[in-house]
Amino acid sequence: MSTAPTAPATDAVRLARAYLSRVAEPYPAALASLVADVGPIEAADRVRAGGVSPSVTSQTSARRAEEHARADLDLIARRGGRLVIPEDEEWPRWPFLALENVAARRCGGEPLALWVRGPHVLADVVDKAVAVVGSRAASGYGEHVAGEFAFGLASAGLTVVSGAAYGIDGAAHRGALGAGGVTIAVLACGADIAYPGGHQGLLGRVAREGLIVSEYPPGVTPARHRFLTRNRLIAALGGGTVVVEAGRRSGAKNTAAITLALGRPLMVVPGPVTSVSSVGCHELLREGQAESVSSVAEIVESVGRFGDDLATRPAEKESDLGAPQGEAMRVYEALGKRNGVSDEAVSVESGVPLDRVRALLPELELAGLAMQVDQGWQKLEMR
Amino acid sequence: MSTAPTAPATDAVRLARAYLSRVAEPYPAALASLVADVGPIEAADRVRAGGVSPSVTSQTSARRAEEHARADLDLIARRGGRLVIPEDEEWPRWPFLALENVAARRCGGEPLALWVRGPHVLADVVDKAVAVVGSRAASGYGEHVAGEFAFGLASAGLTVVSGAAYGIDGAAHRGALGAGGVTIAVLACGADIAYPGGHQGLLGRVAREGLIVSEYPPGVTPARHRFLTRNRLIAALGGGTVVVEAGRRSGAKNTAAITLALGRPLMVVPGPVTSVSSVGCHELLREGQAESVSSVAEIVESVGRFGDDLATRPAEKESDLGAPQGEAMRVYEALGKRNGVSDEAVSVESGVPLDRVRALLPELELAGLAMQVDQGWQKLEMR
Numbered sequence: 210m211s212t213a214p215t216a217p218a219t220d221a222v223r224l225a226r227a228y229l230s231r232v233a234e235p236y237p238a239a240l241a242s243l244v245a246d247v248g249p250i251e252a253a254d255r256v257r258a259g260g261v262s263p264s265v266t267s268q269t270s271a272r273r274a275e276e277h278a279r280a281d282l283d284l285i286a287r288r289g290g291r292l293v294i295p296e297d298e299e300w301p302r303w304p305f306l307a308l309e310n311v312a313a314r315r316c317g318g319e320p321l322a323l324w325v326r327g328p329h330v331l332a333d334v335v336d337k338a339v340a341v342v343g344s345r346a347a348s349g350y351g352e353h354v355a356g357e358f359a360f361g362l363a364s365a366g367l368t369v370v371s372g373a374a375y376g377i378d379g380a381a382h383r384g385a386l387g388a389g390g391v392t393i394a395v396l397a398c399g400a401d402i403a404y405p406g407g408h409q410g411l412l413g414r415v416a417r418e419g420l421i422v423s424e425y426p427p428g429v430t431p432a433r434h435r436f437l438t439r440n441r442l443i444a445a446l447g448g449g450t451v452v453v454e455a456g457r458r459s460g461a462k463n464t465a466a467i468t469l470a471l472g473r474p475l476m477v478v479p480g481p482v483t484s485v486s487s488v489g490c491h492e493l494l495r496e497g498q499a500e501s502v503s504s505v506a507e508i509v510e511s512v513g514r515f516g517d518d519l520a521t522r523p524a525e526k527e528s529d530l531g532a533p534q535g536e537a538m539r540v541y542e543a544l545g546k547r548n549g550v551s552d553e554a555v556s557v558e559s560g561v562p563l564d565r566v567r568a569l570l571p572e573l574e575l576a577g578l579a580m581q582v583d584q585g586w587q588k589l590e591m592r
Numbered sequence: 593m594s595t596a597p598t599a600p601a602t603d604a605v606r607l608a609r610a611y612l613s614r615v616a617e618p619y620p621a622a623l624a625s626l627v628a629d630v631g632p633i634e635a636a637d638r639v640r641a642g643g644v645s646p647s648v649t650s651q652t653s654a655r656r657a658e659e660h661a662r663a664d665l666d667l668i669a670r671r672g673g674r675l676v677i678p679e680d681e682e683w684p685r686w687p688f689l690a691l692e693n694v695a696a697r698r699c700g701g702e703p704l705a706l707w708v709r710g711p712h713v714l715a716d717v718v719d720k721a722v723a724v725v726g727s728r729a730a731s732g733y734g735e736h737v738a739g740e741f742a743f744g745l746a747s748a749g750l751t752v753v754s755g756a757a758y759g760i761d762g763a764a765h766r767g768a769l770g771a772g773g774v775t776i777a778v779l780a781c782g783a784d785i786a787y788p789g790g791h792q793g794l795l796g797r798v799a800r801e802g803l804i805v806s807e808y809p810p811g812v813t814p815a816r817h818r819f820l821t822r823n824r825l826i827a828a829l830g831g832g833t834v835v836v837e838a839g840r841r842s843g844a845k846n847t848a849a850i851t852l853a854l855g856r857p858l859m860v861v862p863g864p865v866t867s868v869s870s871v872g873c874h875e876l877l878r879e880g881q882a883e884s885v886s887s888v889a890e891i892v893e894s895v896g897r898f899g900d901d902l903a904t905r906p907a908e909k910e911s912d913l914g915a916p917q918g919e920a921m922r923v924y925e926a927l928g929k930r931n932g933v934s935d936e937a938v939s940v941e942s943g944v945p946l947d948r949v950r951a952l953l954p955e956l957e958l959a960g961l962a963m964q965v966d967q968g969w970q971k972l973e974m975r
Binding site for chain 1: 615653737862925943944946948949
C-alpha cells in the first residue's frame, strides 16, 4: 500500500475520510486496501451504496448509514482540532511506514485519518519523538523516573509520546510539559473525550501545548480493544519506546511487543526486583528483547537516529581485569603506612626480589606514592 | 598445564607446596610452570638452591629462605584447617580448568595450593556453587536482595561463594548460613585472619559451618593486589557470578570481568536507576555482558549446568500483540454493563455486522461473558 498522497487534500477528500473513519472500527484492513486502490472518495461512495466486497461489507455494513462527517469536522474544529489525512503535508508519513511490514500488520496498518487537537504540526513534532509508557498501577519510583526522563527528553528537544493513562503515562506527559516541551497524547477514544476523567486538566493542557491524537472520531468511548489498536500508534509515532514500569500483564507489554514488530528500539527502565511494578521490564530485559536505559542520555543513544549531536557516549573504559601481578603495586602495598620499612623487609613482604624493589622504590617516589624516611620507605596515599 | 594429580598426596608433597605457597606471591606463572614440569618437591628443592630460571628467581628470591612449611601446616591444623593441594581428592579440579584459558590466564592460573578451614569437602560443595558478590557500600535494598537470594540458593542446595567483605558479601554469607546451607568465604589474606575486623563473628561461623578458602598462607595480611588475585578464585569456584550491587568503579566489576574471561554466566540484579549502588550492574546489562536476574529461579536457570530438576521455566507465554481485531471482543465491549442492549445497538457500537453480532452473542453467552435480559444483552465480567 502506498503512503504517498494520491490526491490533493480537498474538502471532498477530507469529508470522505471523516466518513470512513466513523464507518469502520479500526483497524479495517480490507477497507484500507480499497481506499488505497480507488481513493477515499470512490471508496466512501461504494461503501454507502453497499457495492463492496464481502470483507469490506463486514467492516462497514453496521455503521454505513452514519453520515456524520460534516458534523464531526465542525465539532473537532470547535474543540481547536482538525482531521489530519494522508493527503496533508503534516501526515506522519515516515513514522507510519513501519506499520506496513508483515509483523506490524498483525496490529493494524496506517490509519485512514487522525483526529488531532493542538498547536503543533504533527509530522514536525514526531520527527524526533520517544514513546514513554508504563503501568497505570505505577510506583512512586516509576512515576518519578517517568517524569524525570520525560522532562529530560523534552529539554533535549524531543517529543514525548504516551497514552494519557494514570500512572506512568500521566507522569510522562507532565514531565514533558514541565520542561516546556511537546508531548503527544494518543487516545483510545475520541479526541474530544477526557479519559480517564481524572486527567481532564492534564488533557486540556496537552491540547493547548502539545497534541492530542486519535484514530477515533469525536464521541467514541474507550473500549478494551481500542487500547490495543491505539498502542500501535504510540509505538509508530515514537522513534523508540521506553517502558518505565510494567507488571507481568501490563498493557505496556503490548506496546513493547508492537515496538519490536515495528523494528523500533525497545528500552526498559530497571527497577527494584522486589517491586511487582518492574516485573514486566525485567522479563523483557532477561529475554533480551529490550535494552536497559538508566538515563536520558542512554535513551537518546539507543534511539540513535536523532544523531550524534545529542548522543554522548561514555569515555572508553579501562579494563576491569586490573593488573594484580604488578610488582610496583606489590612493593607499594608493602610500604609502611606510618613508619619507614627497609628495602629488605619490603622485598620479603612483597615477594619482589631485592634488586627489583631497589629499582621500583625511586619510581614510586617519583610517582608521589612513596617517600624515604629515617627508617626506610613510607607509603603515600593514592589520590 | 595439566590439572590431573601427578603424584600421591604424600606429606613431602604437601610440605613442598606449603613452602612454595609462602615463597611466591600469587599468581607466580613461571613457578607454576616449573611445578607442572618437575613436580612440587623438585621445584621446591630447586627454588631453595637458587637453581631456577630468571623468571622463577624473580618470583621466589625474596622469600626463598622462609622455611615455614611445617609451622604453617601445624598452625592451620590448630585453627581447624588444612592445606588442600592438587594431589588431593578434594581439589576442585573441574572448576579450576576454566582458569587455564587464554583470557583467564591474565588473572592468574590454578593456585599452587589452598589453605582451607571448615567441615566440608571442597570439591563436593563447589560442584553446585554460585558466587554472590557486590559493593561494600551496599544499599539496604542490595543487602536485602543478597540475603534473600543467598538464602534461596542455599535452600535449593547450592553453595554460595563470596568474599567476606562488608555489604553484599556479608549479606550473602549470612543468608546462606540462615538457610542452614553451605557458604564459602574466599579471603585475600591468610585463612586464619579475621578481615574485615567487623566480620570476626561471621567468619568464625563460616569456618564452623561452611568453608574459608585462601591462596595465602597463615598470617598474610590483606593488600589491594591480593583482592584482585583473590577475585579470580571467587569467579572460578562459583558456577556463575551474581553481582547484586556495584557502583561505577566497584571491585565487584573486576570479579564480573574475570567471570566473563572464564566463560561463566555473569548475572546482575537490576535496581533503581536512581541508586548509585546499581550503576555498575546497569552498565553491565546495557553493554550486553550480563543477564538480568530477579529471582533465585532465574539464577538457577542462568547457571544452567545444575540441571533441569532445579530450573523451573515459566510457562510458555501468550503473545502480547493481542487480538485487537477480534469481532467477539468488540461485541463483548459493546454490551451494557448494567442494562441490556439490543443486538442492533451492539452492531452499531461495535462496528460488527448485525448477522455476525447475532451469531456471536450466543457464543459469548456460552462462554459466560454475556447474558440475555429483558432489554437485550448484558455483559458479564471476565474472571
